[in-house]
């Protein structure tokens with residue numbers, strides 16, 4: 001097949017990699033429908049994908065990964081910066097020269113008898129000043145077809161790149177899916193990613209976590225912008241105006257649900273709407289008017305399937321009804337559709353579970369879908385996709401929200417006193433772990449700005465970058481920073497807040513605070529709503545006044561323990577910004 005570009009840096013890099021992995025042939029992905037169709041057919045002919053019921057789920061397919069390859073592998077993910085110090089205490093580090101040598105030894109000849117697919121892709125609308133280009137080489141059709149959904153792929157991208165050398169190099173080799181030789185390596189100084197021995201999305205769709213967060217966070221530090229693990233939503237109020245919010249939550253903590261929220265009935269009637277700009281990643285930079293603007297660099301949703309249903313997220317469910325790839329969900333053989341835990345109360349009796357074994361969902365104790373099973377759905381399918389989704393200039397941000405799963409401690413919502421205090425609030429985020437990464441589930445760990453697994457350089461320098469960004473903003477124009485916790489539990493272990501659509505009640509307060517329309521109580525940790533300002537109309541049965549008070553309370557004795565945890569965490573960082581040290585001292589003084 002002919003090369004699709006004459007860009008010398010692209011061609012010489014690809015030729016080097018061809019010499020290394022020795023593919024049988026090379027196919028450039030041009031993004032045309034014919035090519036996509038042919039690849040789908042090929043993947044079905046080899047069993048890599050299963051074509052689903054085309055009447056109920058047009059252009060939808062099912063894929064099963066290897067059983068040992070179902071989540072991101074944080075322990076095998078490395079930042080290969082020149083020194084360990086540059087990667088920082090929270091990243092795994094490998095010397096770049098040693099990493100290249102090891103990875104090339106694994107990759108050598110690994111495409112023998114296989115096809116090399118060359119995927120030119122843009123993160124962000126092609127040609128936008130926010131956008132960045134990457135090229136991923138892969139020997140997996142599944143990866144190609146996912147990248148086609150998740151990013152903008154094809155000829156236009158190479159046209160936009162022209163002769164530039166500013167693009168991210170990505171090499172993915174499936175090899176033998178050997179866990180012992182699985183490595184996800186980022187080389188931020190070289191704009192390079194190498195991923196071997198995995199076929200799971202977060203490890204192999206290199207545009208997503210590897211580029212749009214790890215490499216891009218480093219690029220952003222050098223170029224004066226930010227790459228964040230944040231959804232972007234537009235909140236339309238009864239006045240018809242739309243205000244935008246970026247929100248960071250750790251993986252599988254409901255970013256997709258919040259980004260596509262359906263307002264409670266009373267709110268809906270009054271004209272409230274939520275528009276989704278993105279559900280996972282934000283690229284943020286200052287606009288000409290001095291405000292911060294954000295784009296979603298992705299073009300689709302790689303969402304967690306279990307728990308997604310008509311009630312929890314009808315918009316996400318609707319997004320998966322065409323052109324979607326399902327990974328590691330159950331296959332209903334009766335009607336050739338898919339099922340997962342929490343979809344409905346009617347599991348199929350005649351099915352195949354995620355590992356590929358026969359499964360009777362009515363009787364089996366085993367799960368039909370893996371807890372981290374996914375859908376890869378085109379953003380355009382989403383009924384509440386924002387009209388600004390393709391806007392090359394992004395959307396102006398009114399509020400930044402941090403949050404995690406905390407059964408105790410963090411109140412339903414609080415506002416930071418100012419930008420630097422907000423950076424502190426983000427830096428001390430902690431959350432119970434989920435199935436999105438391999439390892440124990442439900443353990444509280446520090447996850448600053450939800451970037452622990454995704455920051456491409458020293459986390460202390462990343463915090464300093466946040467502080468620098470704030471210093472460059474007029475405080476009047478800077479987004480206000482908040483923390484939320486939808487996951488507070490009572491002493492019996494029951495969730496105290498209904499969550500989902502009712503989270504709008506909290507977003508509404510957040511926007512009112514941004515616009516100076518509502519007072520708040522100043523506490524040791526920041527501003528907390530006055531109970532009367534959280535509207536409980538319609539959920540009085542679920543949330544009593546006493547419960548709301550409890551949800552908004554700040555328990556100083558718990559915060560004393562928390563401070564000890566923060567000090568221990570901060571103790572890891574030689575380069576901790578003085579500003580954050582001072583914020584911690586303020587918190588300590590406040591809870592005395």
Ligand code: OXD
Nearest residue numbers: 202251252280302436
């Ligand atoms: C994701 C994750 O897939 O954070 O978005 O794991």
Ligand code: MN
Nearest residue numbers: 229250251280
């Ligand atoms: Mn994520």
